Structure formats: C-alpha cells, structure tokens
Amino acid sequence: MKSDSNQSANTVGDWAKIALEKHFQTTIQYEEDVLSDRDPEALHQMRVGMRRLRSVAKGFAPALDLPKAARQSQIGQISRSLGSLRDLDVLLETLETDYQDTLPDGEQEEFKRALTLLKFERNQAFDAVRETLNSEIYLSFKNSLAEWLNSPSFGQMALLPIQHILPDLLLPAVSELFLHPGWLLGIKTKKGKVKSDNLTETEVQELFAHQGETLHDLRKQVKRVRYQMSLFTKFYGEAYSEYVEDLKEIQEVLGKMQDSVVLAETLSRVLGSALPETLPTLAEKLLENRYLSWLEWQPLHQQYLKPQIRDHLRLELLYPIPSSKSKKAGGKKKKS
Structure with missing residues (x-):
C-alpha cells in the first residue's frame, strides 16, 4: 500500500x-x-x-x-x-x-x-x-x-484513523514502564501500601553499588515513553502534556544520578584505581551530588507509585480527542 x-x-x-x-x-x-x-x-x-x-x-x-x-x-x-x-x-x-x-x-x-x-x-x-x-x-x-x-x-x-489506534500504541509502552522493577527500589510496603523509604546517604550508595543499573534502565524506559507520547500531544488535553513534562523531569533527575555513577566509574578506570584513593575530594562530591539527586527523585517517585495517578494516566490515553478541541479539553491531572 x-x-x-x-x-x-x-x-x-x-x-x-x-x-x-x-x-x-x-x-x-x-x-x-x-x-x-x-x-x-x-x-x-x-x-x-x-x-x-x-x-x-x-x-x-x-x-x-x-x-x-x-x-x-x-x-x-x-x-x-x-x-x-x-x-x-x-x-x-x-x-x-x-x-x-x-x-x-x-x-x-x-x-x-x-x-x-x-x-x-x-x-x-x-x-x-x-x-x-x-x-x-x-x-x-x-x-x-x-x-x-x-x-x-x-x-x-x-x-x-490515528485516534482509533492511539490507545493501543501508547498503553503497552506505559504499562511496560509501570511494571519496571526500578520503581521498587528504595521503597517499603506495609499492609499492601507502597511508599518511598527514607534512605540515608550510605544506604543510597549501597543501593547504587548493587542495583544502580536497574535505575539506569528505568531512565531509558522513561525516555522511550516520553518520546513516544510527545508525538501525540495534539490529540490530548492539558493533563496529557503535564504527564509528558513529568516524564522529562523524571528522565533528567535519574540522569543526574547516573551521570555521577558514570563519572566515578570512568575516572577509576582511566586512572587505574578506585576513585577515593586517587581523587578523594571528587569522589566525596560525586556521592553528595548523587544523594541530592536521590532526594530530588523522591517526590516524583512517590507520586508515580500512587495508583490514582497511574489510573488517571491510563484513562487519559484511552480517550484521544480531535486536535481542534485538544486545547479546550482535559483537565489537569490530580496530584493527590
């Protein structure tokens, strides 16, 4: 054809x-x-x-x-x-x-x-x-x-027609994102409820030592979904655009954490020894910045662990609207 x-x-x-x-x-x-x-x-x-x-x-x-x-x-x-x-x-x-x-x-x-x-x-x-x-x-x-x-x-x-197929194009990617194991890092569950744990700087360092690659992979998945959703803002309302902006913010904050890891690993490799041995001040600064980025990640993490936020996004994807009406339709997503 x-x-x-x-x-x-x-x-x-x-x-x-x-x-x-x-x-x-x-x-x-x-x-x-x-x-x-x-x-x-x-x-x-x-x-x-x-x-x-x-x-x-x-x-x-x-x-x-x-x-x-x-x-x-x-x-x-x-x-x-x-x-x-x-x-x-x-x-x-x-x-x-x-x-x-x-x-x-x-x-x-x-x-x-x-x-x-x-x-x-x-x-x-x-x-x-x-x-x-x-x-x-x-x-x-x-x-x-x-x-x-x-x-x-x-x-x-x-x-x-694009509007008939959009939910089927977008929902699988969003579902794959929500099922990513990276959301489960640094959380605790109690009586079926999930929320972020208050990790110390040492605990965050330990988490990255063993599971940092999982968070890095979460960032890549966020980026893929963001790119895909950004193609179709014309067919949805304001709430949809806000979700795209949230994904951009998540991508950036996870990226800052990954950058600190890559910096430390790369410097250790080229210098031939562990970074704390050769550049201890820089090693400490990288750890501090990684922890600050981790704290920045927590509000976004907590928000997207909420079932109502995930449900609201799924509902947004189910009902694309004509582009001529998109800026008039769709309220802001609920943050509660």
Missing part, C-alpha cells in the same frame, strides 16, 4: 511518515557539523534525532514497512556510535566546569592526568563516529529512508 502524500494527516500511516520525516531531517541537518567537530551541540541534536527516529520506528512498527537498512536495529547501531562520543563530551564538560576548580592542589595533578586520558579516548570516539558516518551502513540507512519517505509503504494497519 502506498501513501498519498497530499491527504490530510488523519491515519496511522500519515502520522508515522510525519514523525519519521521530522526526525530524519533533524538528524541529517547536523551531519556536516558533526563531521567537522565544530560544535558539541550538533552532535547532541543528531544523537537525539536518531533516538527519536528509533522510537518512532518502534512505536509505529505494526503499521510500517521500512526497508531493512532503516529499521530499528540499524538506527540503534548508528546511534550508539554517536552516543559514545556524546557521553565523553558531557563527561569532560562536567569535570572541567563543575569540579576542576573545587579540588585541592594535591588532587590537581591526578585530575589533569584523567582529563588527558579522557581527551585521548574522546579523539578515538570521534574517529569511530567519522568512520560510522562514512560507512556503508549509514549511507544505506540515509538513502533507503529518504527513498521510503519519497514513496512510503505501509501495512494495512496504517489505514486506520
């Missing part, structure tokens, strides 16, 4: 094409700047574009007939290369901006040695990105998706 590009955007196929084209154009517009290594922001935007492309390909998978070179696995392979370089850029910027001037003179030499080693790794990561963006995999991805956008093909589900 071929899509008529002149028809109004009413069907699942129409919206899949709109989303793919938007994020594809975002991705390729930054390609030259990334290859020239002029602006870290270009790399960030290209990476976000690839991530959102992958999210669209996954979210609309039942309706899409994409060429093999433009499917989720290929997009993910390219995105991972961009991600490795972007992670090093963020790490270096954080170290130089937030921590370098806070360390005592006795730690400056080791800190500068770490920066030198990380910048060497960063050069290697850039070489890998340049190789990726000049590879047959990337060129095939770009050409095949451009051809598909020029003459898209879909499965039969793409013919359905």
Whole structure:
C-alpha cells in the first residue's frame, strides 16, 4: 500500500511518515557539523534525532514497512556510535566546569592526568563516529529512508484513523514502564501500601553499588515513553502534556544520578584505581551530588507509585480527542 502524500494527516500511516520525516531531517541537518567537530551541540541534536527516529520506528512498527537498512536495529547501531562520543563530551564538560576548580592542589595533578586520558579516548570516539558516518551502513540507512519517505509503504494497519489506534500504541509502552522493577527500589510496603523509604546517604550508595543499573534502565524506559507520547500531544488535553513534562523531569533527575555513577566509574578506570584513593575530594562530591539527586527523585517517585495517578494516566490515553478541541479539553491531572 502506498501513501498519498497530499491527504490530510488523519491515519496511522500519515502520522508515522510525519514523525519519521521530522526526525530524519533533524538528524541529517547536523551531519556536516558533526563531521567537522565544530560544535558539541550538533552532535547532541543528531544523537537525539536518531533516538527519536528509533522510537518512532518502534512505536509505529505494526503499521510500517521500512526497508531493512532503516529499521530499528540499524538506527540503534548508528546511534550508539554517536552516543559514545556524546557521553565523553558531557563527561569532560562536567569535570572541567563543575569540579576542576573545587579540588585541592594535591588532587590537581591526578585530575589533569584523567582529563588527558579522557581527551585521548574522546579523539578515538570521534574517529569511530567519522568512520560510522562514512560507512556503508549509514549511507544505506540515509538513502533507503529518504527513498521510503519519497514513496512510503505501509501495512494495512496504517489505514486506520490515528485516534482509533492511539490507545493501543501508547498503553503497552506505559504499562511496560509501570511494571519496571526500578520503581521498587528504595521503597517499603506495609499492609499492601507502597511508599518511598527514607534512605540515608550510605544506604543510597549501597543501593547504587548493587542495583544502580536497574535505575539506569528505568531512565531509558522513561525516555522511550516520553518520546513516544510527545508525538501525540495534539490529540490530548492539558493533563496529557503535564504527564509528558513529568516524564522529562523524571528522565533528567535519574540522569543526574547516573551521570555521577558514570563519572566515578570512568575516572577509576582511566586512572587505574578506585576513585577515593586517587581523587578523594571528587569522589566525596560525586556521592553528595548523587544523594541530592536521590532526594530530588523522591517526590516524583512517590507520586508515580500512587495508583490514582497511574489510573488517571491510563484513562487519559484511552480517550484521544480531535486536535481542534485538544486545547479546550482535559483537565489537569490530580496530584493527590
């Protein structure tokens, strides 16, 4: 089945094409700047574009007939290369901006040695990105998706009105998010009721030592759901948009905790010994900041453990509304 590009955007196929084209154009517009290594922001935007492309390909998978070179696995392979370089850029910027001037003179030499080693790794990561963006995999991805956008093909589900299928697209992702084991970290149950526990800094440190990867995976799941839901704000009211903003906030606060973990692990690796032994002041500051982020996470955590909040979100997803009425419909979600 071929899509008529002149028809109004009413069907699942129409919206899949709109989303793919938007994020594809975002991705390729930054390609030259990334290859020239002029602006870290270009790399960030290209990476976000690839991530959102992958999210669209996954979210609309039942309706899409994409060429093999433009499917989720290929997009993910390219995105991972961009991600490795972007992670090093963020790490270096954080170290130089937030921590370098806070360390005592006795730690400056080791800190500068770490920066030198990380910048060497960063050069290697850039070489890998340049190789990726000049590879047959990337060129095939770009050409095949451009051809598909020029003459898209879909499965039969793409013919359905978008409003009829939206709950079925969104509810499975939200249900998977709510079932994630990361919500159960740092909580206690009593008589069937669930609430966050008041962990000390030492207890939070212990939690991350054994289950930090679970929280990191929760953040990735939050991000995927946020990307998918953000495609459809036009079809829902104000409460829906507030949930999307909440997901962004959750993603950011979980990200800050993960960043402190990655910083500590990376510095320990490049310096060849545990961070408290080489840079004890920095190690302590990272632990303090991780705990502050943990405290920031608690109100959001507690809110989304409440059955009524989860029920309200599910109900929002069940009833999309015409875009012409979306800004007039839907009240604010209940916080109680």
